Amino acid sequence: MSVPLLDLSRQYAVLQQELESALLETARSTHYINGPKVEMLERKMAEYLGVQHATAVSSGTDALLMALMALGVGPGDEVITTPYSFFATVGAIVRLGARPIFADIDPETYNIDPHEAVARITDRTKAILPVHLFGQCAEMGPILEAARRRNIAVVEDAAQAIGATYQGKYAGTLGTIGCFSFFPSKNLGCMGDGGLVVTNDPALAERLVRLRNHGAKPKYYHSLVGGNFRLDALQAAVLLVKLPYLEQWTLARQENAAWYAAQLQRQGLVPKYVKPPTTAPGCRHVFNQFVIRTPWRDQLMEHLRKRGIGCEVYYPRPFHLQEALAFLGGKQGDYPHAEQAALQTLALPIFPELRPEERQEVLRAIVEFYEEQIGQQSKEQKTKQNRSAA
Numbered sequence: 001m002s003v004p005l006l007d008l009s010r011q012y013a014v015l016q017q018e019l020e021s022a023l024l025e026t027a028r029s030t031h032y033i034n035g036p037k038v039e040m041l042e043r044k045m046a047e048y049l050g051v052q053h054a055t056a057v058s059s060g061t062d063a064l065l066m067a068l069m070a071l072g073v074g075p076g077d078e079v080i081t082t083p084y085s086f087f088a089t090v091g092a093i094v095r096l097g098a099r100p101i102f103a104d105i106d107p108e109t110y111n112i113d114p115h116e117a118v119a120r121i122t123d124r125t126k127a128i129l130p131v132h133l134f135g136q137c138a139e140m141g142p143i144l145e146a147a148r149r150r151n152i153a154v155v156e157d158a159a160q161a162i163g164a165t166y167q168g169k170y171a172g173t174l175g176t177i178g179c180f181s182f183f184p185s186k187n188l189g190c191m192g193d194g195g196l197v198v199t200n201d202p203a204l205a206e207r208l209v210r211l212r213n214h215g216a217k218p219k220y221y222h223s224l225v226g227g228n229f230r231l232d233a234l235q236a237a238v239l240l241v242k243l244p245y246l247e248q249w250t251l252a253r254q255e256n257a258a259w260y261a262a263q264l265q266r267q268g269l270v271p272k273y274v275k276p277p278t279t280a281p282g283c284r285h286v287f288n289q290f291v292i293r294t295p296w297r298d299q300l301m302e303h304l305r306k307r308g309i310g311c312e313v314y315y316p317r318p319f320h321l322q323e324a325l326a327f328l329g330g331k332q333g334d335y336p337h338a339e340q341a342a343l344q345t346l347a348l349p350i351f352p353e354l355r356p357e358e359r360q361e362v363l364r365a366i367v368e369f370y371e372e373q374i375g376q377q378s379k380e381q382k383t384k385q386n387r388s389a390a
């Protein structure tokens, strides 16, 4: 039995009627850009997250770019962020001519180490950009406190963490601006690209709305240089259908995660062979990914793939070692925790519609791999012992 890393067709099958009638209705309405569907989505998202202003945008990448633009980030500014995330995080900083300053990750959660982040604040720091990686919030307390004291903005990359909470507050609503992605593989995904920016600051909210449409207000009078960062009404229609299901999908992801963690433990693989994800105190983890750590990552990945089990490395190369960022002068050894995570982590199938027999199959393949591995090791040890005895 092969097991996909993600199968969106199962969700589509359940929602087919609802989705198709929403799409058709929107198509027939001829309101394709902004309009009632987008406005309704913004209202529903603000309500769900408990935030004052939500602006639907073209993608998670654009959400990050717009957030930094709204804060006036540009040449000469520094933005502190993690070296271990999807490239969009750092891309937004570099595209605006600002300098990313990396702070290594916490090896338990893979999120930015807040003390490392705070230690890198200088007079040039314009913003701190923590990422809530894999569906769990970064440790925001020390970051928020230092930012408040020094009057620095905090932009949250919550692309993987819709519905996650930190001390009871939703990811994306903790800092100055929160950024979300509706890329199809995220916990709440549309049928293409989409994103959201949220804030409780009315002046920033107004700038974000203006930036979304080339900085125009009124139409054809441009007080800012923005872009076309709008969301299609069709995507808003899809998201309006899906939002009411987000909570039950999150619970299904958490149930799968708890099952894997318990079974890996029961098989005696933890902690020597496999480290399951850690949920930090005060955090609600929504498992956009279920990421294990193992020193035999590449071999395990090959073993799983041979058996048709979907798995993926998020991410194989940290930012400071990316070719496009060589001008920053990063080198091997600069951020050892990020580098090690890039070598040792592997994401397993965790999507809400994953079937019990499928996760059982994933577990079986993992156990089989380590049995072979351990068997081989003890054989090698015996040969060594025999040799030294001879």
Ligand SMILES: *Cc1c(COP(=O)(O)O)cnc(C)c1O
Binding pocket: 059, 060, 061, 062, 085, 086, 088, 089, 131, 157, 159, 160, 180, 181, 182, 183, 193, 194, 195
């Ligand atoms: C997906 C993702 C983004 C970018 O979102 P898009 O909608 O694909 O542009 C940014 N940051 C992180 C951490 C992501 O996972």
